[in-house]
Amino acid sequence: xxxxxxxxxxxxxxxxxxxxxxxxxxxxxxxxxxxxxxxxxxxxxxxxxxxxxxxxxxxxxxxxxxxxxxxxxxxxxxxxxxxxxxxxxxxxxxxxxxxxxxxxxxxxxxxxxxxxxxxxxxxxxxxxxxxxxxxxxxxxxxxxxxxxxxxxxxxxxxxxxxxxxxxxxxxxxxxxxxxxxxxxxxxxxxxxxxxxxxxxxxxxxxxxxxxxxxxxxxxxxxxxxxxxxxxxxxxxxxxxxxxxxxx
Numbered sequence: 001x002x003x004x005x006x007x008x009x010x011x012x013x014x015x016x017x018x019x020x021x022x023x024x025x026x027x028x029x030x031x032x033x034x035x036x037x038x039x040x041x042x043x044x045x046x047x048x049x050x051x052x053x054x055x056x057x058x059x060x061x062x063x064x065x066x067x068x069x070x071x072x073x074x075x076x077x078x079x080x081x082x083x084x085x086x087x088x089x090x091x092x093x094x095x096x097x098x099x100x101x102x103x104x105x106x107x108x109x110x111x112x113x114x115x116x117x118x119x120x121x122x123x124x125x126x127x128x129x130x131x132x133x134x135x136x137x138x139x140x141x142x143x144x145x146x147x148x149x150x151x152x153x154x155x156x157x158x159x160x161x162x163x164x165x166x167x168x169x170x171x172x173x174x175x176x177x178x179x180x181x182x183x184x185x186x187x188x189x190x191x192x193x194x195x196x197x198x199x200x201x202x203x204x205x206x207x208x209x210x211x212x213x214x215x216x217x218x219x220x221x222x223x224x225x226x227x228x229x230x231x232x233x234x235x236x237x238x239x240x241x242x243x244x245x246x247x
Contacts, residue, residue: 040217042153042177043075050074053157057166058088061146070149077157084144084166084186093143095189099136107133108193116195137190137206141167144186144207150174156181163209171213182224183209 034040043050052063054076063076085093095102103125110126111118120127145167148154154177156162162182170176188205195201209225212218 034217034219036217038175038217040175040177040219042175042219043073043151044153046073046075046153052076053079055079055082056090057082057084057086057146060166064146064149064152066149071151073151075153075155077155078161078163078181079157080160081162081164082166083164084146085140087143093140095136098139098143098189099132101128102132102136102190103129104191111193111195115193115201133190133192137188140186140189141206145169147171148173148176148178150176153177153179154181155179166209167207168210169213170211170215170218173215173218175217176215177219178210178223179219179221182226184226185209 050066050069050072052059052066052074054060054063055078060076060078060082063074064070066072066074083092087093091097095104106123106125107129108115110120110122110129112122118126118130120130144165147169150173152173152175156179160182161180162184164184165186166183167186168178168183186205186207186209188207191203191205193201194204197204210220210223
């Protein structure tokens with residue numbers, strides 16, 4: 001079983017230095033690439049209406065949108081544990097909410113007894129499992145992915161501030177500060193089996209806790225990143241390297 005490495009700060013324009021604990025909107029000890037160009041101030045100078053305290057996913061999503069002006073300076077303070085699978089009415093979503101009828105064991109059975117080759121015709125449910133894995137994964141992504149726009153300070157308040165099961169992303173964002181948060185990587189309810197990954201095949205998850213696609217002047221520190229296991233999978237099997245990939 002393998003989960004992709006966190007793509008939070010490696011080879012990115014991030015500085016991983018500075019004091020720990022709660023911080024003002026404007027960090028006082030920025031160094032490294034975060035000092036390039038205009039520097040990194042995050043949400044410094046945010047208007048009073050753009051300083052948010054959030055306790056739920058819905059509140060965090062609204063704060064990132066910032067009253068319809070997401071690129072304006074904003075400070076977002078996270079309090080307590082925030083769960084990415086939580087709906088606006090407080091329910092926690094699971095695999096059957098994202099894709100009713102999904103069955104991981106049946107999905108794996110469609111690779112055959114040795115787990116090396118997928119066939120839609122192996123069992124009557126194989127086409128449906130293949131479809132459900134894709135639609136379920138997309139539905140989960142739509143729920144848990146939250147994108148941080150430019151000119152944002154995202155700050156944990158207190159020792160228990162945490163984003164649980166949130167897929168936090170930065171994509172073309174600039175001038176972003178993320179500090180003092182604990183991240184627990186999402187459980188991927190719809191992992192893909194790749195029989196050609198390594199000597200025995202591997203399960204691959206789609207979501208990271210924090211991923212920076214592209215960005216400039218991003219300061220990330222100090223964070224604690226934790227993994228969650230993939231959902232229960234059928235036992236591993238020895239798979240030849242030449243086996244075909246997951247559909």
